[in-house]
Amino acid sequence: MKVVNQYVPSVDGKGIMLGRPAFTDDLAEPNSLIVKVLRSPHAFAKIKGIDTKAAEALEGVELVLTHKNVPQKAFTRAGQGYPEPSPHDKFILDRYVRYVGDEVAAVAAVDEKTAEEALRLIEVDYEVLEPVLDLETAIDHSSVIHPEEGIREMFPIGFEPKRNIAASYAMHVGDVDETLKSCDQVVRETFYTQAQAHAMMEPHTVNARMDYQNRLLIYSSTQTPFHVRRILSQALDVPISRIRVIKPRVGGGFGGKQALHGEMLVALTTLRTRKPAKMVFSRQEVFESSYSRHPMRIDIALGAMKDGTLKAMDCKILSDTGAYGEHALTVFMVAGSKVLPLYNKVDAVRFGGQVVYTNKTPAGAYRGYGAIQGNFALESAIDMLCEQLEIDPIQFRQKNMIAEGESSPIFEIMGEGTEGTAMTMETCKLDTCVQRGLELIDWHNKYPRRILPNGRIKSVGMAIAMQGSGIPYIDMGAATIKLNDDGFYNLMVGATDIGQGSDTILTQIAAEVLMTTVDRVIVYSSDSDLTPFDTGAYASSTTYVSGNAVLATAEKMKLMLLEEAAKALGCARESVRFDGQVFTTDSEETITLSQLSNRLYYNEDQQQLTATASYVGTKSPPPFMAGLIEIDLDPETGEFDIVDYVSVVDCGTAINPKLAIGQIEGGIVQGLGMAHFEDVKYTKQGRLITNDFLTYKIPTQQSVKNLQTEIVHSYEASGPFGAKSVGEIGIDTPPAALANAVYHATGVRITSLPITAEKRMAGITAKKGEQQS
Amino acid sequence: MKITFMLNDRKVTWDALPGESLLDFLRRHHVVSVKKGCDGSTCGVCTVLMNHKPVLACTVLAMRCTGEHIHTVEGLADEVEKISEAFGIEGADQCGFCNPGIALSLYALKRENSNAEASEIRQYLEGHLCRCSGYQAQVKAALRYIGGGQS
Structure with a gap:
């Protein structure tokens, strides 16, 4: 391969570093109205009265929106396929406010200062209600978070709003209770995970204008431009043909932009005023009023025999979706479906539980999408079980983990809110990942711990993980390739580059098939008028699903070119060879691609050559990885440095190895933030305390000393050039790997994330107390 | 005014x-x-x-x-292009929202300390948050730029 699996710099890196206008707010109309939102100071309240007269009278205010003057039609902001597996439980603006930061009213004014002044002039009479702030007491709480009429599930997801349940689910294979009883050793533990913040550097941004055809044109920093168009059309009752959504450069998403945030209010402002309008979330709004990760309580039981055979897994989860049920069921299911098949040889497995509403910042999609939560519980519990069995945790994993050619019944039972799809692991190099990881970190000389001369302790820990590659039978990607005169191409894709590099890797796929260079393929993505459909950047789907669509499109274009070259050369298509630049017949007559293109556009047989193809997966081949960490810990205080993190990944062929490593390392560091310091704190009244970068720390240049990242040789025949996905897998292993390393260093098993200095210290102190008594 | x-x-x-x-x-x-x-x-x-x-x-x-x-980066295009080349080679580009700011700090660092090592680069860039990368590729790119194109 000449372009795929080769070093190719990002197609857009230079222009962006040079500061060319590329991001949503760079492209706003000058003099756009500024849209600002009045946000709830209460965790739960009913708006008894709202007086906007003074705000409306303020000079420079163009529009004030409240629940009284916006359409009252329930929808979901979740950017998912239609019908969505998320309940329609959100109104543009509502009589109820359900968390601190929820939308009460919106103001559009000529500038920011006037908009802010107008917000202060709105008088709201609240009936403050008792909030539900603890996921463990949410079900059947005396406060019902969604008592309103008109909300619904699109298909059965276990939606019981009167009980504060957004979704519920249960499945089992075999008899888990009986199997656990027959096991020599059973470990039971409860784990907790926190509402990690996405903290992408570009805040949620949207602007709108009416274009010269009097259509609504939206620029949005979204991961799902086609879902944005559909949801706006449905909620605002505007024909979908009257809306164009353009996704420009997006400054990171991680799932946080797999939803509508400001789009509804900005679109409504422009529709009502006919003037351009824009909104840029403040960082406080990004923290408080966009999305977070679903916090979970995970009760897990594992049973095994003395010989190290894992027999049963039982996993019960309570997940907190916050005020709205976006991605509630699907994140919950991934905590099982992309975690439990790691150990596919068990006799019995059970998974189930509920997703509850609370009066907190809504949870939504977030890289890992449940898998990181489930992985923390499972991979911690596996180490605990091995300790009890006195079996080496590496050998235990090697004996019980999934391998190439194998399957799991879970794949068929559990899908994205529906039934799943049976599949066999055509590629699974998990064994190689583990083996190579052990070598890279020098496990056998370091496991479990070494006491250094200065009294500090160095220890290691590890975890294995899997993810998916798109949602079978649902995620669809499409591409169009257009030939231009002189023989260069345009590649139009619905796929959504949010910084992960999909524009670059999709260009590489097209260039490889067409045997040309990246600079001869000009990519344009995510414009609902100009590019074909794509469900968007989520579920680790772009390389596999959209990549397969680009592959098929480029193959089609190649056939069309051969056909036209044969015509031009007066022979049969079968007797023409093409090397990317020159067509040659069996009798060695030639025409160049440039000549052929110019012929097609200017001279003879004139026509536009355009190829389009789509792809929808029939399976979701999982990428796999082993993550291994080494820490250097002070046994007195529990303070530690992360010395090294080793990642060995089976993502199939890496279309662009450097960008793939960037995805893995970015995931690792984000996962380490969740693992040990990205703490989420609320006041007793339900206000988020950790709502800026001073109170919510994300990893910096100094957080991790060294990362070693390798991609193993693997070829997934169903993927483009053998590729699977790589966007999410990197985030899954750090919590469990770190928990296991901390245990090896201290003997303290921390079961709730993040594994903060306070928790480590408390554990060490308690341990010393035990030893003394 | x-x-x-x-x-x-x-x-x-x-x-x-x-x-x-x-x-x-x-x-x-x-x-x-x-x-x-x-x-x-x-x-x-x-x-x-x-x-x-x-x-x-x-x-x-x-x-x-x-x-x-x-x-701003608009006024230092020649140097920023060099930084961008280094980012491209090391695969350090992701969403790029933080890149103009990082480029300006790297340009200033090179003027202040043309022998900056990895640990000094990490310290100098600590205030530049990046949520996409694991930072390591940025450090490699910075070393390449400061070393005049060599890693």
């Missing part, structure tokens, strides 16, 4: 609002390479050079820039 200052080596006279930060002022005048990522001095994406030193544009009042030299 109008203020006159040197932007990328050109004298400009633009109106500034009372209390307006240099960040909001530049973006309002469509210098959009300077990004806004937080509510004040915590993320690094609005970094510009003021008299050749990196500053956070959100913490400087526009009025204070009268007569001063402000540089």
